[in-house]
Amino acid sequence: MLTSQRKKAILDALERDGQVLAGALSVEFGVSEDTVRRDLRELAAEGRLQRVHGGALPASPAVAPLAQRQDMDVAAKQRVARKAAAMIEPGQVVIVDGGTTSALLVQCLAPDLQATVVTHSPSVAVALAAHPSIDVVLIGGKLYKHSLVAVGAAAVEAMSHIHADLYFMGVTGVHAKAGLSTGDFEEAYVKRALAQRAAETVVLACASKLNTASPYRIGELDLAQTLIVDAGADARLVKPIEKAGLTVVKA
Template sequence: MLTDQRKKAILEALARDGQVLAGELSARFGVSEDTVRRDLRELAAQGRVQRVHGGALPASAAIAPLAEREDMDVDAKRRVARKAASMIEPGQVVIVDGGTTSALLVQCLAPDLVATVVTHSPSIAVALAAHPAVEVVLIGGKLYKHSVVSVGAAAVEAMSHVHADLYFMGVTGVHAKAGLSTGDYEEAYVKRALAARAAETVVLACASKLNAASQYRIGDLDLAQTLIVDAAAPARLIRPIEEAGLAVVKA
């Protein structure tokens, strides 16, 4: 089997099964594991797979710069954002992550909503500055420019003083076995810290983030209680997540 044929078969297996193992691929293709690992390295360099110990997972497409991500899956993100906004009750303290779906979420808040939004995203805070009844708490720290959010020790320390009702988490990957992931080490740490400060964590994701993984693991799926996803997402992507125990709400 030629290299291109092996790579195509690997991608097809990832789309079907959600993961591949180098040993199984070696036996299937009749080549050495070193050859399979080389194929996986090349696919990873192209951003098409996420390598893990022993094999690979589908790579998330949601790791592009913020300006590019703003134009991706806009309608699906808006539906997810609208459903998330409807979950907020008057008087609640809500943590809102950075990201493009979160930016749409705050646009969906009712103008008469009385609540407190805690965020480590300067752009989310600015978007809420004109809201007449939402109090905004902005968490500072080192600015991670890719996602325009605060990260680092100062941000984590500030979060330790928050007790929130809800945390709306943005991710780049939701995978039944690999869990929740993102593209930056410090951002993953901050997301874990935020989840620990909320009574309920709600993950916001469009279909492109399902059955996918990024370089840095935030935690297992049970770090969250709910996943909001666009209703148009294929059932084959949603089913493994539900079977893993995460409640899925379709928007």
């Protein structure tokens, strides 16, 4: 089997099964595990998959720079954002993550909504500055420019004093076995800390993030209680997530 044929078979298996194991592939292809690992390395370098111990998972497409991500899946993100905004009740304290879907979420808030939004995203805070009845608490720290959010020890320390009703979490990967993931180590730590400060964590994701993984794991799926995904998501991708215990709401 040619290298190109093996790589296509690997990608087909990832789409079908959600993961591949190097040992099983070496038996299937009749080549050494070193050969399979080389194929996986090359595919990972192309951004086609995410390598993990013993094999690989589908790679998330949502790791591009912010300016590029703003133009990805816009209609789906708007539907997710509207559904998320409708969950907020008057008087609640709500944590809003950074990211493109969160930016749309704050645009959907009713002008008469009275609530408190806690965020480590300067963009989210500025977007809410003109809202007449929402108090904004901005968490500071080192600016992670890829997502325009504050990270680091100062941010985590500030979060420890918060008790929120809801946390709207942005992720780049949602996988039934690999859990919730993102593209930056410090950002993963901050998201995990924020989830611990809220009564309910709601993950916001368009369909392209389902059954994918990024380099840094935020936590297992049970770190959250609810996933909001656009209605166009394939049922085959949603079912394993529901089976793992997460409530899936389609927007």
